[in-house]
Amino acid sequence: MVLKCFRKIHELWSFQGLAVKSGRNVKEEDLSLITDGAIICKEGVIEWVGKDSDCNSKVINEIAPGAQLEEVFFKDKIIMPAFVEAHTHSIFAGDRTQEFELRIQGKSYQEIADQGGGILSTVKATRETSKKKLTDLTQERVNRFLSQGVGTLEIKSGYSLDEKGEVKLLQALKDLKGPEIIATYLGPHALSPDMPKHEYQNLILQKILPHIVHHKLAKRVDIFIEKNYYDIEFARNYFSKAKDLGLDIVAHVEQLSYSAGLPLAIEFNAKSVDHIVKMKDSEIPILAQSETTAMLLPAADFYLNIPYPKARQLLDCGARVAIATDFNPGSSPTQDLSFVGLLSRLAMKMTFPETLAAYSLNAAFALGQESRKGSIDIKKQCDFIVLDDNLSSLFMSVGHHPVAEVWLAGELKYKKS
Ligand code: NIG
Ligand code: FE
Numbered sequence: 167m168v169l170k171c172f173r174k175i176h177e178l179w180s181f182q183g184l185a186v187k188s189g190r191n192v193k194e195e196d197l198s199l200i201t202d203g204a205i206i207c208k209e210g211v212i213e214w215v216g217k218d219s220d221c222n223s224k225v226i227n228e229i230a231p232g233a234q235l236e237e238v239f240f241k242d243k244i245i246m247p248a249f250v251e252a253h254t255h256s257i258f259a260g261d262r263t264q265e266f267e268l269r270i271q272g273k274s275y276q277e278i279a280d281q282g283g284g285i286l287s288t289v290k291a292t293r294e295t296s297k298k299k300l301t302d303l304t305q306e307r308v309n310r311f312l313s314q315g316v317g318t319l320e321i322k323s324g325y326s327l328d329e330k331g332e333v334k335l336l337q338a339l340k341d342l343k344g345p346e347i348i349a350t351y352l353g354p355h356a357l358s359p360d361m362p363k364h365e366y367q368n369l370i371l372q373k374i375l376p377h378i379v380h381h382k383l384a385k386r387v388d389i390f391i392e393k394n395y396y397d398i399e400f401a402r403n404y405f406s407k408a409k410d411l412g413l414d415i416v417a418h419v420e421q422l423s424y425s426a427g428l429p430l431a432i433e434f435n436a437k438s439v440d441h442i443v444k445m446k447d448s449e450i451p452i453l454a455q456s457e458t459t460a461m462l463l464p465a466a467d468f469y470l471n472i473p474y475p476k477a478r479q480l481l482d483c484g485a486r487v488a489i490a491t492d493f494n495p496g497s498s499p500t501q502d503l504s505f506v507g508l509l510s511r512l513a514m515k516m517t518f519p520e521t522l523a524a525y526s527l528n529a530a531f532a533l534g535q536e537s538r539k540g541s542i543d544i545k546k547q548c549d550f551i552v553l554d555d556n557l558s559s560l561f562m563s564v565g566h567h568p569v570a571e572v573w574l575a576g577e578l579k580y581k582k583s
Contacts, residue, residue: 178204210547254321337383393423401417401431
């Protein structure tokens with residue numbers, strides 16, 4: 167048995183205090199700074215966190231008597247939990263550069279979609295691309311996330327909108343390397359270009375969802391509840407079926423218009439409600455008191471030039487708030503975590519500790535991974551980042567990624583060259 171001991175860490179920001187409050191009402195002290203800290207890891211899992219001076223043979227023997235010790239020293243270094251990027255549409259082919267120009271010229275996202283652009287244009291390009299090519303394209307994007315310190319990465323399907331193609335996308339995700347990938351099925355992302363709405367909806371319920379469970383392709387499902395896309399009547403059936411099959415639920419709700427997807431998702435104990443730009447003020451306390459995480463995607467709001475969600479009111483009401491890039495070729499063509507963090511602070515008035523929590527433990531909650539991810543804590547996976555600038559330099563300057571190394575499950579996965 168080999169124990170890994172990460173020692174003499176100048177500043178160890180463990181974020182342990184966040185878990186105590188389940189990611190709500192976050193304050194600076196919840197970032198739980200340990201100066202001159204140490205972490206002991208056994209088979210990729212954290213067994214002990216504390217002051218380096220307390221990391222002695224007694225502690226080590228209690229974890230694994232007679233174990234060999236492999237020590238890694240981080241003198242003068244700053245360490246924090248790896249980021250959790252919990253809402254992306256990273257698997258697709260083609261690009262939407264022309265559409266971007268049209269939007270600059272004044273066409274709305276909805277108008278472009280109505281004319282066959284938008285999601286459907288990415289669907290066309292994705293369907294024409296082989297699984298191997300899709301994996302290669304996505305791996306490059308995954309590497310870009312890893313180099314910014316992402317240790318856990320959610321990726322949704324949703325750019326094929328047919329049984330074979332959606333399965334192909336979910337299978338391709340299994341070949342990716344680097345961060346832990348959490349796959350989400352998003353078959354109801356746009357209407358099928360091949361068949362009437364009801365036919366595709368029935369196919370999803372009767373065939374695709376059971377297939378996904380049987381072949382273990384995803385443990386969670388998402389849906390785009392929106393005018394001209396999917397309505398709450400179908401969403402209710404979709405959530406019921408998903409629950410029966412033991413799948414976790416998340417939902418794109420109230421992004422462009424209000425369709426009461428949020429209360430429905432909460433009724434079904436969704437892990438997160440995502441976007442929520444148009445949610446009602448009266449729903450703020452309902453969301454805050456629920457176990458559902460509010461997933462805010464300010465880069466998409468920025469690109470679509472729409473208002474930002476009411477982050478401050480949600481936070482002040484005690485909601486658990488997470489943030490993510492929503493990376494996709496249309497509404498949010500960026501993978502930049504520094505931009506998302508900056509918008510959260512500048513445009514949504516989130517404090518620095520709230521922003522850090524939103525990109526770590528709270529994002530882990532949104533993925534149902536809060537017992538394994540999002541803070542440097544006993545029994546969690548040993549995922550951390552070594553910074554080459556102060557913690558406070560994060561989320562201020564777009565493109566500033568002070569990530570020198572990324573360690574996942576106790577192994578070095580990325581080193582800045
Ligand atoms: O989260 N709103 C639905 N899905 C994506 C956009 C996808 C696209 O434009 O290709 C989103 O914003
Ligand atoms: Fe999205």
